[in-house]
Amino acid sequence: MDITFKNVTYIYQRNTPFAHKAIEDLSFHIPSGSFVAIIGHTGSGKSTLIQHLNGMVIPSEGEVTVGDFHLTQGKKPESMKELRSKVGVVFQYPEHQLFEETVGKDIAFGPENFGVPEDEIKRRIQEIIPAVGLPEELLERSPFDLSGGQMRRVAIAGVLAVKPDVLVLDEPTAGLDPRGQKDIMDMFYNLHKEQGLTTVLVTHSMEDAVKYADHVIIMNKGTKYMEGKPEEVFIQKDALNKVQLDVPEMVQFLNLFEAKFGKPIPFERQSIKEIAQSIQGIVKGAAPHE
Amino acid sequence: MRKKIIEFRNVSFRYGDEQPWVLRNVSFDVYEKEWLAIIGHNGSGKSTIAKLMNGLLFPQEGEIIIDGQQVNDESIWSIRRDVGMVFQNPDNQFVGTTVQDDVAFGMENRGIPREEMIKRINETLSAVGMQEYHMTEPHRLSGGQKQRVAIASVLAISPKVLILDEATAMLDPKGRTEIMSTVSEVQDKNDLSLITITHDLHEVVQAERVIVMNNGEIWDEAVPREIFAKKDELRKIGLDVPFVTILADELNAAGINIEREPLNQEELLEGLWTLHSRT
Numbered sequence: 001m002d003i004t005f006k007n008v009t010y011i012y013q014r015n016t017p018f019a020h021k022a023i024e025d026l027s028f029h030i031p032s033g034s035f036v037a038i039i040g041h042t043g044s045g046k047s048t049l050i051q052h053l054n055g056m057v058i059p060s061e062g063e064v065t066v067g068d069f070h071l072t073q074g075k076k077p078e079s080m081k082e083l084r085s086k087v088g089v090v091f092q093y094p095e096h097q098l099f100e101e102t103v104g105k106d107i108a109f110g111p112e113n114f115g116v117p118e119d120e121i122k123r124r125i126q127e128i129i130p131a132v133g134l135p136e137e138l139l140e141r142s143p144f145d146l147s148g149g150q151m152r153r154v155a156i157a158g159v160l161a162v163k164p165d166v167l168v169l170d171e172p173t174a175g176l177d178p179r180g181q182k183d184i185m186d187m188f189y190n191l192h193k194e195q196g197l198t199t200v201l202v203t204h205s206m207e208d209a210v211k212y213a214d215h216v217i218i219m220n221k222g223t224k225y226m227e228g229k230p231e232e233v234f235i236q237k238d239a240l241n242k243v244q245l246d247v248p249e250m251v252q253f254l255n256l257f258e259a260k261f262g263k264p265i266p267f268e269r270q271s272i273k274e275i276a277q278s279i280q281g282i283v284k285g286a287a288p289h290e
Numbered sequence: 291m292r293k294k295i296i297e298f299r300n301v302s303f304r305y306g307d308e309q310p311w312v313l314r315n316v317s318f319d320v321y322e323k324e325w326l327a328i329i330g331h332n333g334s335g336k337s338t339i340a341k342l343m344n345g346l347l348f349p350q351e352g353e354i355i356i357d358g359q360q361v362n363d364e365s366i367w368s369i370r371r372d373v374g375m376v377f378q379n380p381d382n383q384f385v386g387t388t389v390q391d392d393v394a395f396g397m398e399n400r401g402i403p404r405e406e407m408i409k410r411i412n413e414t415l416s417a418v419g420m421q422e423y424h425m426t427e428p429h430r431l432s433g434g435q436k437q438r439v440a441i442a443s444v445l446a447i448s449p450k451v452l453i454l455d456e457a458t459a460m461l462d463p464k465g466r467t468e469i470m471s472t473v474s475e476v477q478d479k480n481d482l483s484l485i486t487i488t489h490d491l492h493e494v495v496q497a498e499r500v501i502v503m504n505n506g507e508i509w510d511e512a513v514p515r516e517i518f519a520k521k522d523e524l525r526k527i528g529l530d531v532p533f534v535t536i537l538a539d540e541l542n543a544a545g546i547n548i549e550r551e552p553l554n555q556e557e558l559l560e561g562l563w564t565l566h567s568r569t
Binding site: 042149176179180181182245246249250276283284 | 332333432433456459460462463464465489491528529530532533534536537541544545546556558563565
């Protein structure tokens with residue numbers, strides 16, 4: 001589903017002395033099927049932004065369009081429930097929301113609420129369990145007996161069981177160990193490709209954005225600060241530093257390399273192996289002082 | 291020979307009689323004023339070690355000695371004065387309504403006189419760069435600022451050991467950098483033993499010594515450079531090696547041998563420059 005923000009402003013506690021503008025005049029367009037990374041330091045408006053995507057908040061000004069759903073002030077869409085079945089949100093630390101007696105029941109809770117027939121839910125669970133990397137024998141266990149990483153997978157399975165078209169991920173790997181982080185992100189990426197999802201990833205990790213996203217939106221103080229392909233945005237060191245962000249480690253290194261050797265290796269989201277080969281060409285090439 | 295501040299002697303621990311062992315026969319020492327990093331995947335036992343160090347848990351087998359005292363029911367109160375801990379979630383460790391109240395809390399519990407408290411609040415908040423926030427309500431702080439206040443609260447009771455148990459895991463990159471630089475300054479000034487528990491290998495570089503945990507056992511104990519050299523094995527036990535290490539590896543495969551395992555980008559560039567100048 002296409003997602004469009006048109007001059008969106010969101011004010012918390014409007015018309016009170018505590019009024020606070022979390023988003024101001026924000027416009028962007030995400031074509032259906034994209035994998036978009038939203039980056040910004042704490043308090044930049046990222047979380048407020050994603051709360052618009054399934055109608056948890058309605059813009060104070062401007063308009064949000066998700067597929068055929070329009071969200072504007074004073075006019076709630078008649079089919080909010082349908083919107084929420086199309087837009088699945090994996091919140092931060094989603095395992096905190098587990099509550100059922102068994103893993104199977106917890107995963108089924110979402111689709112049950114959206115009126116999915118029981119046998120269809122069963123079928124979906126059979127499909128999702130291996131996709132999120134959970135062994136089937138866990139279905140009858142209490143979710144609270146599982147490890148942190150497994151609990152997170154159960155929570156994610158619950159979102160996927162609704163079969164959303166848009167998947168919104170709010171720092172889905174926070175607190176996991178490196179292997180857990182990679183496994184979860186690879187899983188989302190495969191689902192994104194296989195099911196043709198539109199994926200919106202909120203992350204602090206430039207490395208993940210480089211690896212998975214085809215489009216990047218940098219937020220600062222509630223406004224869009226930069227936008228573009230990762231390889232265009234992530235080479236702008238000064239601009240990123242201004243909003244307390246840093247370029248990916250690979251770009252940092254390529255910059256230092258150029259400063260020392262006087263020869264650039266352009267950043268093209270290449271693999272570390274390819275970078276090693278470029279370096280090899282330069283280092284084994286001509287001596288520095290000829 | 292430096293003085294041992296913490297000794298683990300053949301320590302085994304499990305959460306219940308029917309439960310699997312979380313730690314198996316773990317022995318190691320922590321010395322005065324050193325920076326020790328403990329790394330390992332989720333569930334490897336590293337946080338259990340932290341909780342054993344200040345008597346939040348007791349081992350079923352083996353013994354733990356902190357500054358000459360064995361950890362038991364009688365000694366835990368004096369041990370908790372010696373061993374301060376900062377946990378992962380910045381929101382779970384605030385009790386005061388202002389930053390300075392929060393720092394005062396631990397001291398009040400120990401009956402420190404008011405004059406001394408005021409002095410220490412000033413000292414420790416400046417040490418972590420949070421002095422100007424002394425009247426701020428904790429919920430108005432960023433995650434990194436909250437963790438810095440948590441560190442100040444621990445420092446205020448002048449511990450001998452400071453443990454950071456994944457204290458940066460929930461922070462954004464800026465918050466992480468803030469904490470790591472605060473921590474290294476504080477350690478320099480206060481003659482502390484510092485134990486950082488993490489799965490972020492970037493945070494290990496600054497430590498003097500590293501213990502790698504795997505499935506409840508000590509997998510390796512060495513200086514950071516030696517640990518990083520074992521990149522393939524580290525990956526096998528669920529840890530990730532830094533970019534510089536992977537690049538050095540790929541360079542090696544491309545026929546460029548950096549003599550010394552680089553710990554950071556500068557060292558790698560130096561190594562490359564040396565090779566370049568020779569050709």
